[in-house]
Amino acid sequence: KAGVTQTPRYLIKTRGQQVTLSCSPISGHRSVSWxxxxxxxxxxxxxxxxxxxQRNKGNFPGRFSGRQFSNSRSEMxxxxxxxxxxxxxxxxxxxxTAVTDTxxxxxxxxxxxx
Amino acid sequence: xxxxxQHPSTLSVQEGDSAVIKCTYSDSASNYFPWYKQELGKxxxxxxxxRSNVGEKKDQRIAVTLNKTAKHFSLHITxxxxxxxxxxxxxxxxxxxxxKLTFGTGTQLKVEL
Numbered sequence: 001k002a003g004v005t006q007t008p009r010y011l012i013k014t015r016g017q018q019v020t021l022s023c024s025p026i027s028g029h030r031s032v033s034w035x036x037x038x039x040x041x042x043x044x045x046x047x048x049x050x051x052x053x054q055r056n057k058g059n060f061p062g063r064f065s066g067r068q069f070s071n072s073r074s075e076m077x078x079x080x081x082x083x084x085x086x087x088x089x090x091x092x093x094x095x096x097t098a099v100t101d102t103x104x105x106x107x108x109x110x111x112x113x114x
Numbered sequence: 115x116x117x118x119x120q121h122p123s124t125l126s127v128q129e130g131d132s133a134v135i136k137c138t139y140s141d142s143a144s145n146y147f148p149w150y151k152q153e154l155g156k157x158x159x160x161x162x163x164x165r166s167n168v169g170e171k172k173d174q175r176i177a178v179t180l181n182k183t184a185k186h187f188s189l190h191i192t193x194x195x196x197x198x199x200x201x202x203x204x205x206x207x208x209x210x211x212x213x214k215l216t217f218g219t220g221t222q223l224k225v226e227l
Contacts (some may be wrong), residue, residue, distance in 0.1 A: 043217040056212040090157050099207045100145045100165060105157030
């Protein structure tokens, strides 16, 4: 079974631009979560989607948004990019939203903002 | 919200020795504690997990212990091998919070020959 895939793997943008990242979950998984990983702040939760509905949101500004499609694929968007948005963005999928549903991570998208 | 602290931040051991990584959490409603291993250029991979109704769980060379009273949980790796070198993250999930993972700050484990 294929794992979680994320595209693109690397991205370079300039301040003020916007970016869209894509995540394809493991087949059969209906829950997708997004995390930001930086050396300073570590791994931080962005949001969680299940059945096209956002179920949970982390403490990030409104510039960060996401959505989930009927096939469970998900996208996240960051508008008006800032230097501090440079990070590894990780997507994780799970069967459902039960606490013990294992989350499987993709390789991430490395975003660099210049 | 939940807060997870992890120690040490770096750990260097000789091949064959044991490694122990410790975490504490703040929210008594946390009831699921996974451990992830992250290798360079890859996303975190689950290596073991424990639920709050269990005190200890073992899988070959890896074991996790949980002390709910003290809000501590630990990862134990025995007979370490060079391929164990990676960054390890503990995490906690709070009941009623979906499956949002709150991560510790990570431990860089280096297994030296």
